[in-house]
Amino acid sequence: MFQELVEKLFNAMLVLDYENVKNILLDSINNSENQDFTSEELLIESQKKFGELWVQGDIALSQVYMAGKICEDVIEEISPNFKPKNLYSEKIYTVVLEDFHILGKKMLDSILRIAGFKISDYGFGISVEALLEKLKQDNPQLLLISTLMLNSALRVKVLVDEMKKLKLRTKVIVGGAPFNIDSDLWKNVGADGYAPTATKSIEVIKQLLGLQS
Amino acid sequence: MKQDTLTSMDRIVGTLQQKEVDRVPFILTLTHHGAIELGISIEDYYKSPENVIKGQILLQEKYQDDAVMGANFFAMEIEGWGGDVVYTKDGPPNTGRPPIRDFEMINSLESPSFDHLPSYQNTLDIIAGLKEHFGSSMPIVGGVLAPFSLPVVQMGFDKYIELIYEHPDEFKKLMELNIEYSSKWANAQTKAGATFIVSFDPLASSDMIPRDIFLDKGFPVAERTFQKMDGMYTIHLASGRATKTFNDLARLKPIVIGVSTSDNVKELLLSDDKAPAILGNLSGINMVKWTPEQTSQIVKDLLSDVKSLGRFILADNHGEIPYYVPESNLLAISQTIDQYGRFNTE
Numbered sequence: 001m002f003q004e005l006v007e008k009l010f011n012a013m014l015v016l017d018y019e020n021v022k023n024i025l026l027d028s029i030n031n032s033e034n035q036d037f038t039s040e041e042l043l044i045e046s047q048k049k050f051g052e053l054w055v056q057g058d059i060a061l062s063q064v065y066m067a068g069k070i071c072e073d074v075i076e077e078i079s080p081n082f083k084p085k086n087l088y089s090e091k092i093y094t095v096v097l098e099d100f101h102i103l104g105k106k107m108l109d110s111i112l113r114i115a116g117f118k119i120s121d122y123g124f125g126i127s128v129e130a131l132l133e134k135l136k137q138d139n140p141q142l143l144l145i146s147t148l149m150l151n152s153a154l155r156v157k158v159l160v161d162e163m164k165k166l167k168l169r170t171k172v173i174v175g176g177a178p179f180n181i182d183s184d185l186w187k188n189v190g191a192d193g194y195a196p197t198a199t200k201s202i203e204v205i206k207q208l209l210g211l212q213s
Numbered sequence: 214m215k216q217d218t219l220t221s222m223d224r225i226v227g228t229l230q231q232k233e234v235d236r237v238p239f240i241l242t243l244t245h246h247g248a249i250e251l252g253i254s255i256e257d258y259y260k261s262p263e264n265v266i267k268g269q270i271l272l273q274e275k276y277q278d279d280a281v282m283g284a285n286f287f288a289m290e291i292e293g294w295g296g297d298v299v300y301t302k303d304g305p306p307n308t309g310r311p312p313i314r315d316f317e318m319i320n321s322l323e324s325p326s327f328d329h330l331p332s333y334q335n336t337l338d339i340i341a342g343l344k345e346h347f348g349s350s351m352p353i354v355g356g357v358l359a360p361f362s363l364p365v366v367q368m369g370f371d372k373y374i375e376l377i378y379e380h381p382d383e384f385k386k387l388m389e390l391n392i393e394y395s396s397k398w399a400n401a402q403t404k405a406g407a408t409f410i411v412s413f414d415p416l417a418s419s420d421m422i423p424r425d426i427f428l429d430k431g432f433p434v435a436e437r438t439f440q441k442m443d444g445m446y447t448i449h450l451a452s453g454r455a456t457k458t459f460n461d462l463a464r465l466k467p468i469v470i471g472v473s474t475s476d477n478v479k480e481l482l483l484s485d486d487k488a489p490a491i492l493g494n495l496s497g498i499n500m501v502k503w504t505p506e507q508t509s510q511i512v513k514d515l516l517s518d519v520k521s522l523g524r525f526i527l528a529d530n531h532g533e534i535p536y537y538v539p540e541s542n543l544l545a546i547s548q549t550i551d552q553y554g555r556f557n558t559e
Contacts, residue, residue: 016378057454057475060423062374069375098301100310103370125299125310150498150535151304177452181474181498 002037002045009046013067014059022074029081038085040114043071044199047111051197055180065103068110068198075114084116090209091140092117095131096124097152097159104146104176107198115202128159135168141209144173144201145191153178153185160190171208173201220350221279222408229468229490231523237516237554238279239527240354240492241543243272243534244286245305250275256300259286262338269343273351275540276547279526281347283340283407284356289332291366293325293394298332303536313368316376319383324390327398337405344406355407356532357399359414359448360391360438361431377422377430388434396441403444409468410446412438413532417462418453418473427458435465447471447492452531455481463488474499474530478515482522490524495546497529501537505545512549520554527554 005024012020028039050067053059075082092112096105102124112119122134122143135143147153156174163170173193174186186194193208195201205211218235219227227234247268248258258264269281288298288308297309313319327333343353358366364373364387376384399410416422417431439446448462449471455462459481462470467489472481474496481491495511503511512527519525527550534543 054420057420057456060419060421060426062377062422062426065371065374066378099307100299101370103374106371149304149307150501150537151301154303154537178498181452181496182502184502185498 001035002042005042006045006049009042010049013046013050013070014063016066016070018070018074021070022078025074026078026081029078039082040084040116043114044111044202047071047114048197048199051199055196061103064197065107068107071114072110084114086116086212088117088211090117090142090211091120091138092142092144092205093120093122093134093138093140094144094146095122095126096146096148097131098125098127098155099146099148099152100125101148102146104148104198108144108146108175108201111198112202112205117205128155128162131159132162132166135163135170136166139168140170142171142173142205144175144195144205147174147176147178150178154189156191157189173204173208175201217277222350222352225279225352225526228524228526233556236556237520237525237527237550239546239550239554240280241272241276241278241534241546242282242354242529242532243276243543244282245536246534247272247285249536254300254302255304255306259300259306259332259335262335262342265335265339266342266346269339270346276543277551278547280352280354280408281343283343283353283405284336284402284411285339287356287358287413288366289336290358290363290398292330292332293327293398294367295325296366305533305536308366311367311369311372313364313372316372316380316383319376319387322387322390324393324397327401333398333401337401340402340405340407352408353406354409354411355399355402355405355444356411356413357395357402359412359417359435360388360395361427361434362414362416363391363395365416377426384430388430392434392438392441396438399438399446400441400443403442407444410442410444411449411471411532412446412467413449413451415451415453417448417458418450418455419457420453420473424457424461428461432461432465439465439467447489449492449532459488460485469526471528471532472530478525479518479522482519482524488524490526491519492526492528494530495528497531497533497535497538500529500542501535501539503542505541508542508545509549512546513553516549516553520556 050064171192174191193204224238248255250271286306288306291308296312299307447469448467455472469490471492
């Protein structure tokens with residue numbers, strides 16, 4: 001039943017069928033007492049499939065983005081009905097380090113909100129120095145960093161080293177093209193975790209923060 | 214190093230024409246590395262065309278590769294559209310905040326004139342200076358951001374995807390402007406002395422946009438742009454995979470297609486014996502951590518795979534080697550080509 005619905009929702013998102021996406025989600029919400037999964041699990045599983053197919057080269061990044069956008073639009077419309085079962089209170093921030101390419105971060109913010117996380121925003125184009133000041137002030141439990149350029153990815157090491165000196169305990173998860181190409185890079189820059197896709201970050205966050213899956 | 218019997222221009226042109234040449238040509242696409250050679254910051258390096266000319270000559274002398282870069286950083290093109298360039302100490306200059314903030318803005322946009330902008334004039338001066346130094350012995354590489362990919366920096370990739378899918382009128386308008394702009398900028402570089410123009414078009418890769426959308430929206434834009442261009446041109450997917458669109462791109466008649474490290478060069482070359490030459494496909498990012506021995510082995514493996522097929526120019530897969538790739542690895546590429554890339558040694 002669950003996999004069948006995942007497939008239906010995936011196909012509706014792939015062809016950008018807004019009404020169908022909305023109806024599948026509303027049906028799932030209305031049926032919630034008779035099924036052993038939540039509507040956010042259904043959404044996340046469908047989007048996970050987009051991420052996996054993109055990593056394999058079977059679909060394009062634009063399709064992953066538009067699938068996320070259609071979900072966001074539908075959720076906005078049906079928001080009184082859509083409430084994630086688990087709401088997490090952990091202090092989590094996302095940022096694009098030293099760069100203005102925000103696509104990855106946008107997709108990340110969207111899926112994490114669907115998953116029940118409260119996401120705060122450090123924006124984009126921010127330097128390591130400015131980011132450190134913000135971390136000192138906010139002391140979040142988790143920081144997710146998106147990068148596009150290799151030199152920005154390498155700057156994570158400078159950030160993590162400075163955080164250690166300042167005894168900041170914020171866990172750092174990284175993502176973006178340089179980390180996808182060099183599979184060891186996230187460890188080399190001292191990050192606590194790496195997520196190749198936005199949906200994968202949900203697992204990594206739960207693992208790092210010891211949250212129930 | 215053995216004595217070359219051909220000039221780099223002979224070698225590249227011969228390879229494109231499927232004639233016998235002395236060795237596999239290679240292009241290291243080194244840009245900001247010139248600043249390292251001169252011991253100055255990247256920002257200072259790019260302020261003066263004389264620096265870049267000097268840097269390119271030093272890099273070519275050191276590595277003996279088969280082209281010099283006339284167009285050195287593509288973020289500069291955002292200045293023409295009212296955006297800013299952001300310099301870093303250890304990488305290519307990047308584009309700042311996208312100048313097109315909303316879809317409405319496109320309706321009042323005009324194709325920019327770039328004659329008054331120093332960064333454009335500097336590029337033309339660099340090309341002319343390199344032409345004066347090398348004459349016809351060395352290919353000089355010009356470059357443009359392709360009209361179909363330019364909006365990624367004009368308005369951000371997220372907004373651009375929405376434009377493609379949901380705003381057909383504004384998309385059409387922006388493409389008209391970009392076709393006019395890109396062909397004009399390409400022709401200015403050709404006139405200054407660029408041997409060929411690299412059209413960087415990552416959105417022609419199905420990693421970014423599904424093939425059917427590219428064929429419907431991107432292909433006609435590329436076709437019209439190339440029709441307006443005076444000189445030879447290549448298509449580069451800037452790390453994007455070419456496999457699904459390679460034969461489509463070949464129909465646009467570029468002299469070369471730059472492919473990804475995830476593409477199988479041999480299969481692409483075998484897929485169509487009339488297809489253009491392939492440029493690629495070493496991973497620039499992984500090259501940072503390779504040892505010289507690994508670098509050499511990877512080059513040898515690639516050569517043994519494709520050397521006999523011809524139509525191949527060895528290069529990185531992004532169109533620009535990262536700042537942190539060590540000199541020892543670049544020398545390893547050069548030496549391995551010299552040793553194993555020759556056609557008369559086997």
